[in-house]
Structures are given as C-alpha cells and as structure tokens.
Amino acid sequence: MRKLSILFVVALVAIFTMSSCQNYKAKNVELTNLNDSLNYTLGLSNGEGIKNYYMQNDTTDAALKEFISALDKAFKGEAAAGNEDEMYQLGLNIGKSIKQQENTGLMNNRALVVKMNLVKQGLINGLKQFQDNSMTPENAQDYLQETMRKIQEEQIKAVEDNSYEGHQH
Secondary structure, eight states: OHHHHHHHHHHHHHHHHHHHHHTTOOOOOOOOSHHHHHHHHHHHHHHHHHHHHHSTTOOSSHHHHHHHHHHHHHHHTOOOTTOOOHHHHHHHHHHHHHHHHHHHOGGGOTTSOOOHHHHHHHHHHHHTTOOOSSOOHHHHHHHHHHHHHHHHHHHHHHHHHHHHHHHHO
C-alpha cells in the first residue's frame, strides 16, 4: 500500500512538472477572429519588449518562469506582495492590468474581450523570440496600432452619425 502511495506521488509530481514546463513553450496559435488576433498580438509585441529590456542577458528560463507565475497569480487574484524580484513584480503588474481589462475590455474597448490564454502565449512567444509563419513582434506592434486606430475611427464615426441623426428629427 505504501509503495502504491509513493508511486502515485512520484507520478503526480512528474505530471505536474511536465505540464508546468509546457506552459512556457513557444508555439503557433490558432487565431480565428479579430478579437483573438488582438489578444495575441498584444502579448507578442509586449513580450519582445520585455525580453529586450529586462531579459536580454538571461540564458535560463528562471526569469520567464518567475514572470509568468506572477502574471498568472495576479490575473487569478491570488498575487501576494512580498517577493521583491523584478520579474515577479513585472508579472504582477501586467497580470493586474490584464485582469482589469476583463471589466473595461481589451485595451479599454468594451467590444473586445480579454483572452488571457492568447495574451499569455503571445507574451511567451515574444519572450522566447519565437517566429511563427505569419507574424513577427514588429508586425504585431504595427497590426495592433493600425487595427486599434481603425476601430476607434469607426466608433467615433458611429457616435457622430448617431448624433447627426438625433439632430435631424
């Protein structure tokens, strides 16, 4: 009986270790609509910036794991203060910001829904400097800015059109 318990614990630890390592792997993602694309590109463009600014000399995944761990905790509302590590604090701040956007909409646009799994994978891909077939971090930044500009222009035009129609009656 005791051997079975020990074997079960070892198997459980192995499964947890393998699944947690996979959380930090760069990979292609499937983007099915505009909302998916904006979530992913937000992560991708910011991931590269974080890599270049904070982790340019990091050859291990330790900083990445610390960052993603804090990001996940903050997004789930589980983050506790006390860890003074720079990457942990950065992960907390970004996780809290993304969590807040669940209420205000992605990039403060209520029409856009936050999809943390896509933002997070974009961040990981940017941090790992992963190049998928369709988008580089530079392309992601350009796409993000141009698409958000178009969305804002459409919203302003819709408000102006509604205002104009209201004055005609």
